[in-house]
Amino acid sequence: MNILVAVEELRIGGAQTFALRLAQALHEAGHCVFLYNMYWQYTEHDLVKRLAPDVELLQYNPVSKSLDNLLLRSDGWMQRHGHSSALRLGSLRKHLKQVIEEKNIQVISSNTFKADQLCAQVLRELPHIPLVVTMHGDYEQFLSAYQQGHIHAIPSYIQLLTETVGRINGVAYLSEQNLEALRPTVVGAVTGHIHLKQIYNGLEGRFSDEAAYFTRKALEVPAEALVYGMVARGVPEKGWVPVIQAFQRLQKDVTRPLRLLLIGASQFVDQLRKEYQSNQDIQFLGFINNPVDCIASLDVGILASSLKESLPNSIAEYLFCGKAVISTNVGEIQRMIRTDDDHEAGILIDFPTEGLADADQLYQAMLQYATNESLLKQHQTWAPDAFAKFNMDRCVAAYTSLYQDCLNAMHTAALV
Template identity: 30%
Template sequence: MNILFVIDCLNLGGAQTFLLRLVRALAPNHNIIIYVLYPNERDKQLEQSFLNGLNVKIVSVFTYTKISNWLVGKVGNALYRLGYKTFRKDITDRLIVNRLKFIILSEKINVINSHLFASDWMVFQIIKNTNIRWFVSMHGCYETFLHGGYYEKFKLDYIDHDFIEKSECVFKRANGIILASDKNKKINSYLSQETVNNVKQKKIYYGFQPNHFVKKERSEYNIPGDRLIFGMVARGIKEKGWKFLLNSFMGLINEGFSNIHLILVCDRTPYIDGLKEEYTHDNILFTGPSYSPLEWVHLMDVTILPTYFSGESLPNSVIEYLYANKPVIACNTGDISTMVSDQDEKAGFLIPLTESNRPDQEALTSAMRAYILDPNLKIKHGEIAKAAFQKFDMNYCVESYLNFFQDK
């Protein structure tokens, strides 16, 4: 099968990481092309860490260089003063559309699978009057854009009606919608009943198969064997809850629990740099970005994700925690409760979100304290984590995707 995957960007992030894992699993038996809408948002090292040695094409229109950036900026500024305010976006979109059309025709694409809304909307505009099969994979951005967008733009009391109109178009044309979480169904309430009834929707959990990694050792960081290590892996944005974790950790240190450490695995951002300057305790380690976070997760005793990110659905970090058989402390958002469950048991603690949509600070501290006071709890929850991970089997995920693509 000739499959075209379309995504906004390929950098460190949950949707991007899952897509690369899915492509790696499909590549031996299918002709795979990944189209990245925005070429300057590609992390080549990330791509190589997943796809090195595989026959997978990753294409974009072009990459902005300093010279092209300067030239487009100069022309754009001149046209802006003449009243043409969207020159750069318009020329980029035109190039993207033309290149995508060419790929679809020249590669004899059988199926398109788009990830993230900008990609969905771009694909819709290109194939809306064709019969090519197209499937949308949801990752949480629809329920975010519904309320204005990410971060400071997100307002629960605001509804973006233009976005709803575009979503209606996407759902009417798509052959199927793949959900990562029940939370992704929220947009259905804002679409016409006819549209919702006529499009197939199926929840398929991400599959997980680890990259090659080498476990970190405590001795490399002068951490004695009797210390309890808490840890977190996520993007370096405040909505992942970094400051809440740091505050709980420092609170426990101030209570007299000196035999604990905290390892934070994240990309370098101005926000994270600010936290590094604010929290300088010797028992806190900021690692910087990692293309194989499991090398760090295996070093941790208890893993944490106090996220209040509006688009949170099925966080990859939690899947990695479970794969490593680690207890999980995480906020009760998206599908996290189901993720960490095996039958009626939880592989850790779920932290409620307050009325202001922030992690309950005391609940987070209390959950961390529980592992300090009861060493057996780590063992018990680790065993449940091992069983809970089974729902993320990559073979089942690939089979489910292919069957959905083929109406099986």
């Protein structure tokens, strides 16, 4: 099968990481796979090389990159001021159509709404090619921003959503909450033709040559220390501050050596690094190419997100490395940490109705692991069993089945 895996950008992020891993896994399963990226400006080539080394990357390369950057900034300015703008889209549509025809693409597997929107527009002229989208959580986040009149909301989002959904043939969703944007009360398009399938993101966890830099010895972590850690984007909503507050409180109440490793980068994280630099047991490690290299040194992985997460990549990575989990209870996280025998490899705290995660609940969860060694070991033992649901072979089989269902349905419709 000739498959085009489309993304909006190729910077570090859950949707982008999964798209790269899926593309590589589909290639290894014998398919002819190509990657399509909307923004050459936002391509981390090291990330692509590491996660999808055998997949050809296709992206729009304008004659004048300075002009393209100007158009990109203009589009961004227009959107921030509540106006729709498509100064760059015309060239993108032309380029994508050319790619589809030249590579004889049979199925497009798109990730993130803006990539889905572009593909839907192009495929209206190519009605024989199915569009399968993976809902990573951005649809409902854009919907919420639009309904609340947020300053960064996509202008005319409901109209764009309706137009896009009308050309979608298949949806792979991670959590039931992803389907909110497809409800008849939200979208004006008929959705009965769409093949729906819940598919958990696959994870082919691999340690890299850089793992040696993140061992406990390399990080100067005492052998007897209990190590907590969090891998997250560098935005406040991921719960950086309440995690640090809970850890500081734990330090006062527990005599055992403790360490907190924080993995992620942004200006916000840089500010936190300066604010807490006097605490030698809190280590900010910045951006790490392959997070599992560092997660291996943890005892407990944390995600204190107040965002409407679906299937957070970091939770799957914690489980892959056999770590107990502390997380807010949102999206599929409870099912993620649950084994087939209904054991849970972690402790969940309440998802906040407003504001950030509750630092006291985080403290109580961290305290349980610090004072109950048998509980910690039991949850760590269950973690690999919980991870089994993220087997990449299982994920690829589910996607190829969905692709084939959509192809068969389009073929049948063409014969009617």
